[in-house]
Amino acid sequence: MIEVSNIEKSFDGTPVLKGISCVFETGKCNLLLGGSGTGKSVLLQCIVGLMKPDIGSITFDGTIYTNSKVDIRQEIRRKIGMLFQGSALFDSMTVAQNVEFPLQMLTPEMTPEERRDRVEFCLKRVGLENAGNKMPAEISGGMKKRVGIARAIAPQCTYLFCDEPNSGLDPATSIKIDQLIHEITHEYDITTVIVTHDMNSVIEIGEHIIFLHQGKKLWDGTKEEILNATVPELRDFIFSSSLVRAAKRIDDETEGGIAAFAEEGDAGAGI
Template sequence: MIEVHNVQKSFDGNQVLKGINCTFETGKCNLLLGGSGTGKSVLLQCIVGLMQPDLGSITFDGTMFSNNKVQIRQEIRRKIGMLFQGSALFDSMTVYENVEFPLKMLTPEMSRQERRDRVEFCLKRVGLENAGTKMPSEISGGMKKRVGIARAIAPNCTYLFCDEPNSGLDPLTSIKIDELIHEITHEYGITTVVVTHDMNSVIEIGDHIIFLYKGQKLWDGNKDEILNAQVPELKEFIFSSSLVRAAKKVDDETEGGLAAATTDEAINI
């Protein structure tokens, strides 16, 4: 579990994060939802230590991360896996070498055979067991995302952070990436945090959702609750998608039909 307490962050007098309090739950896909410029990526960078909050604190499973000793921060960082928005693969390395890279950096005690076994396991887990010798330039965008996931989980991460994992992907590939992240989260009991503005991801994998608006947390809940949320800013964001509007209409009509059928049955009885 990751806990964020009153985190604030400003740039040149512009307050981007305005006292964020939230919890990211273990074994769940926790989505940071919001439009562009709402502070999602800044909060993510504060959580993983790429930025230092101006005020507030962040704890990982009860251990203080922000404002703690360098050694403790490094120990926590070793448990963090990152899937970057553009995959961020090394162009000069093969798929295999990309996945092996964090093992060489973070687990120098592993033997070459142990690293090989771990890389092969991770590539197989994301469905790329036959792609190890390929270069990043030889694989598709969806495959690059899967390599990024394999690299992130290679060191047996406890916490997985995904920054816009569906960026630049077609709808079908996006769904597959969402499903893979969801499966890995539940399979290994990882605390996963996904930064997104994609409502399709919310409906597919939103175990726990935190909605940010202008640097503030306005709502949190799950995918079953979000369509009925009564926060005006969230409703405006959600129903900007025609697909979600249609899904809500069908849901309402289904509930209305069931209610009517139940009433008819009661009258007949």
């Protein structure tokens, strides 16, 4: 579990995060939802330690991360896996070498044989067991995302952060990536935090959703609750999507409508 308490962050006197407090639950897909420029990525960077908040604290499973000693921060960072928006693979490395890279950096005690075994396991887990020798330029966008996921979980992470994991992907591939992240989260009991503005992801895997607007947290809840939320800014955001308007109609007409809608979407995508 990750606890964020009263985080504030400004740039050149302009506030970007305004007293945000929230909890990211273990074993769930926690979505940071909001439009562009709402502070989602800045909050993510503060949580993983790429930025230091001006005010507030961040706690990982009871250990305070902000303002801790260097060795404490380094120990927490070893438990963090990151899936970047553009996958951020090294073009000069093969798929297998990309997955092995964090093992070389973070687990020097592993032997080369142990690293190879771990790479093979992670690639098989994301369905790319035959792609280890390929270069990033030789694989599709969806495959690159899966390589990014394999690299993120290679060091056996406790916390997984995903920045717009569906960016640039077609709808069917997006669903597959969402489901893979969801499966891995539950399989390994990871605390997963996903930055997104994609309502399709909310409907698919939104077990815990935090909505940001103009640097403030305005709402949190589940995908089952979001369609009936009364926050005006949230309603304006979610009902800009025709998919969600359709889900709302089903929700009004049937019991458990949004779950039924998601199941129908899965069947239609051939997953």
